[in-house]
Amino acid sequence: MKLSKRLPITIFCSCFFCIQIFAQNFEDIKRYKVSFALATGANQKLIALRSFSANNQKYLLLVNPETLDTKVDLSSKYATSSLQFQNVLAIFKNTAYIKSIEAAAAKDLQLQNAGIDHAIPNEKGITLTIDLCPSHKALDRIIFQSVFDEFKKIEQPAPLAISVSGKWMLKHQDDLNWLKGLVEKKELNITWVNHTYNHQVNKLPLDENFLLAPGTNLDIEVLENEKLMLKNGLIPSVFFRFPGLVSDKAIVGKIEGYGLIPVGSDAWLAKGQQPNAGSIVLIHGNGNEEIGVKDFIQLLKTKQADVKNKQWLLFDLREGLEKEFE
Ligand SMILES: [Zn+2]
Numbered sequence: 001m002k003l004s005k006r007l008p009i010t011i012f013c014s015c016f017f018c019i020q021i022f023a024q025n026f027e028d029i030k031r032y033k034v035s036f037a038l039a040t041g042a043n044q045k046l047i048a049l050r051s052f053s054a055n056n057q058k059y060l061l062l063v064n065p066e067t068l069d070t071k072v073d074l075s076s077k078y079a080t081s082s083l084q085f086q087n088v089l090a091i092f093k094n095t096a097y098i099k100s101i102e103a104a105a106a107k108d109l110q111l112q113n114a115g116i117d118h119a120i121p122n123e124k125g126i127t128l129t130i131d132l133c134p135s136h137k138a139l140d141r142i143i144f145q146s147v148f149d150e151f152k153k154i155e156q157p158a159p160l161a162i163s164v165s166g167k168w169m170l171k172h173q174d175d176l177n178w179l180k181g182l183v184e185k186k187e188l189n190i191t192w193v194n195h196t197y198n199h200q201v202n203k204l205p206l207d208e209n210f211l212l213a214p215g216t217n218l219d220i221e222v223l224e225n226e227k228l229m230l231k232n233g234l235i236p237s238v239f240f241r242f243p244g245l246v247s248d249k250a251i252v253g254k255i256e257g258y259g260l261i262p263v264g265s266d267a268w269l270a271k272g273q274q275p276n277a278g279s280i281v282l283i284h285g286n287g288n289e290e291i292g293v294k295d296f297i298q299l300l301k302t303k304q305a306d307v308k309n310k311q312w313l314l315f316d317l318r319e320g321l322e323k324e325f326e
Helices: 001-012 016-024 085-091 096-105 141-151 166-171 173-184 218-231 249-257 292-300 304-308 316-325
Strands: 030-041 043-054 058-065 070-074 080-084 125-132 158-164 188-194 236-240 280-284
Touching: 030 058, 030 085, 043 218, 070 236, 080 085, 085 096, 096 249, 096 316, 125 316, 141 158, 141 173, 141 188, 141 292, 141 304, 158 166, 158 236, 158 316, 166 173, 166 218, 173 188, 173 280, 188 218, 218 236, 236 316, 280 292, 292 304
Parallel strands: 125 158, 125 280, 158 188, 188 236
Antiparallel strands: 030 043, 030 080, 043 058, 058 070
16 A cells, blocks of 8 residues: 555656665564575566565565575565475576685685685686775775776676675765765675674684674674665665674574675785786775775776776676676
8 A cells, every 4th residue: 555655656756866866765664583485476487585674564575596686575475385495405406606605715714805706717807896894984985986997988877796895884984975976876796795793803713703703793783784785775686795804603604504605805906016917806895994995996997908908897796706606
C-alpha cells in the first residue's frame, strides 16, 4: 500500500537522483540479519544473504552468484527457501561466487593479506582498491579525479573498489556525497567493500590487533557497517577487506560465514610493492597515506600512453573474478 501511495511522488519528481534516493536509502532498518536463501524471481536464481525491514516492507540483500553483483530488493518479488551456509557452498559450488570464497579460504593461514590478492590473470591492467579507514583528514579527492581524467575516453565509468569503514562514513558525509555524485554522473563505477564499523587498531602485536584484538564483536563490525552503508545509499558488495589486512584462519572462516569474500592486495603501493598485470592495488584515500597517493598518481603518469592504447586498463573486481572462474 505504501508503495502505491508513494508512486505519484516518484513520477512527479522523476530525476535519476530522486528515484535512487526513493529506491535505496534505508533510514530505519529493523531486524537486519544474516539469512541465506535461494531466491527465485524474474527468471533469476539469486542467493539472499541478508533480510531486513524498512518502511514497513521486507527486503533482501541478494547476490548473483555468476556475476557477483549485489542488489537490495523487496522480498515479496522472490520465492525463497532458506539454506545453511554449507548448503550454499555445495549448491553453488560451480559459480564464480563460491569459487572466489574457496580461493580466498585457500590463503587463510597467513597473518597479513589473506584472501584474494590478484584478480585477473594475464590481463593488461589492475584492479584499484582504495581504503577509507577512520580519519580526521579529508578524502584525497585527487585520486578519483585523476582516475576519471585519465580514463574518461577509455573506460567510462571507470571501475574501482572502495573499502569503507563505519567511522569514516560518520565523519565524512560531504566526501561520501561527493563520491556518490561521481557514480550518479557515471564518472566512476564504485564497488563498495565492507571495511568494518570501528576499524579498531591498538599497539599490540598483529596477532592481537585489528579484528584479532580481544573483545572484537564481529556482528557489530560486519552487520552494523552494512546497515550504515545502506542508510547512506551504498549497496554492500560481497567483498570484505580486513583492517590492516590482518587476519587468522579462524576469522577468515567467520567472515566467509557471513557470505563475504576477503580481498587482500599484492600491490600496497605505500609499502613499495610494485603492481603487475592483474594486481589488486591498494592505496589509502583517507588523507593518511601521502606516499601511496603520490605513487599512484605517478603510476598513472607512467602508464598514460598504455592507457590511451588500451594496454593498461582498470578492472572491476567482480568482473575479474567472474572471468577467472567462469
Ligand atoms: Zn583500513
